[in-house]
Amino acid sequence: MSSGKPGESGSAGRRPEPEEPGPGGRAETVTNAAIAVVTAAALVIAEVVFAFDRGVSPEPHSLLILLAGSASIALIGRWPMATAVTVGLCLPLYYVTGTDDTWVAWLMLFVAVMRSAANGRRAAPVATVVIALGFFTIGEITAFDPWRAAAILAWMAVIVAAAELIRNRAAYLQAVEQRAAEAERTREEEALRRATEERLHIARELHDVIAHNISLINVQASSAVHRRDPERAFEALEAIKTASKDTLRELRTTLGVLRQVDEQDGERAPVPGAGRLPELVRGARHDGLEAVLTVDGEPADALGGPEPPAPVGAAAYRIVQEALTNVRRHSAADRVEVAVAHGPGSFSVRVTDNGSGGAPGGRTPGNGLRGMRERILALGGEFSADFRPEGGFQVYARFPVE
Template sequence: MPDAPTAGWPPDSGSVLIGRVRLPAWAVDLLLAAPVAAVALAAEYVTAAGRGLAVPGHSVALLLAGALALAVLTRLPLPAAVVLGTVNPLYYMLGQVDSWAAWLAFPVGVIRLGATGHRAAAVTATLLFMGTIAVGETLRFELWRALSTLGGALVVLLAGEIARSNRAYLHEVQRRAAEAERTREEEGRRRATEERLRIARELHDVVAHHISLINVQAGAAAYRRDDPEGAYAALDAIKAASRQALRELRTTLGVLRQVDDGPATAAPTAPAPTLARVGELAEHTTRAGLPVDLRVAGDPVPLPAAVDLAAYRIVQEALTNALRHSGATRADVAVTYRPGGVGVEVRDNGTATAPPAEGNGLRGMRERAAAAGGTCQAGPRADAPGFLVRADLPLPGGAGGAGTTAD
């Protein structure tokens, strides 16, 4: 039974890549066997003619047997090794011409067996060759020739091991290169997915908040048909909210155009929302019909852009949910600066008594907090009717960032 190739060796270890075409192992064996047979037979007849000798039929048979063993080398490695290890010594022991080319089949076969990972077959061929030579040369009392022949066989075996190590090294290099390419593709897909999610969150926060304000004010204007001043005030609020929504949408779409068109595209002119503008957010929500009390504790410090934007969007989404869904009559917003981080908290006095269904808004708040390295909890208040959103966002390298639990 053929011996198995070295563990971990690729299935096509005997194949050879020529240009863009990979030849299978059996085709490579035939390409080796044909020239070896042709050279060995030609050298046999040329040598015999030069010495005035006739070519024995058994010598031709042994040379062809060696070439045939090469032709099935990787398909039947152990039988081929047995043939290679015996036909060459038998040729020199039984033949009369002693052509130099009769050696070719043995080194070619052993080196290829070693290179393709059939180490047991290569060792078997070498041991048979050495044993047969040792016995034959010893019986003929030519010890020095026996030792030199055995040394040559060991060199051939070593060459096969070197070829095997080289092929294994090249295979590992190719495997690592393919793995690196696959990892780069996966990283690119992961970053593209994260960017799509980020854009989706941004658009959701911008559109949902301002459309909610517009919807509430439109309802107020319709309700105040007999109160022109109140209706005009509601329309002014709608105008301001729509203008702000368009500004933020232009900012977001401007970033997308930069990605698509390259650096030549002009940068967005509107600044990204930050906690410094949370007061404006509270005023807009108050004008929309939900009074907001804003409290800032601690000394405001410059925040990384990702943390600043995440904190603002979490407050925005929490106020949007309170305005649209809670039935609250007021909301409290607390921003707390502390060493190593910043915390934001939004409470309302609505009717929430049970955890809400998971929607894009709540999921987006948690994703934003997680992307900034922090945590976000949202659920019914424990101290009174209403809803609580609390986020804790650490500064990079700061001491803060331990997630707090909701009341």
């Protein structure tokens, strides 16, 4: 009666639990062997004590049965069903073939079932109890004793209930360990992902700041070298001074983020936004380009319209900055247009030039174009950069805004 329920529960719910784990490790094997030795010693000592207490000598076959059952516990890690069969047979054989009717042999069954359940198994403990109960039933058919049958069923019910508690406890501890390991692995992956994103962000910032301003310095320095008019040469030097100052300020800001240091006294550059796009256009004009800024299709000297969110504004500024730098470095353009458009739920910028930088598709995307694309995709926007059929190059970015 009590042996049927564990068997049913073992076959009903197919959860991912270790029904029959594979061979245990070295530590488990040593532990099982130690438990087998201690169990065998306890059973033999108890058998000898009880025998002398009755004034008789221990029966050799009873000792052999107890030793065989105890020895099988050492194999419970690798061959749990072998232990189940051996212990399930040894327990009833001890009482059927012997003259003693003490509780000693039940210790062997209890240790085997508990140890197997502690390893997370269910089939092996149930098999042990079912085999033992089957042989006890055969014995009771030939010589039925109601009190003895009731005692056997009670012992079996207690052992099965205790084994299920032990198995559930082991499964719970294993699940806790797995969740802790998974949480630790997730934390490490998240930290690595954040570190990678931060490195990419810093790399983009450094590239945008240094490439743009160094390009300005290079253009102005070349201009100063070829200008014979001292006044115009001084203007170029003044532009170099301003560009280098801006470079140092923005570089200090970026490195401050990298160090996670909040400079209280030093001069810190504000985060650039869309409102500073006219400055970039004026800088391009100062470098000799015919630079035009249009806002919603109309020429303008200021951005106008609603200011986009800070992340969108910063990304738009860096994209226009990098696009203008590429115009200076990679094309022979003399005219560039920066078009800003406010749409329903969107903010877009378009930079076009009339240069002849090569055939469409002939330019290998560098860090600048790659950084532009990463910025826009991170904000869920659209990006394109390619040569125009009528000539020149075009960079387009569209950002979703609320």
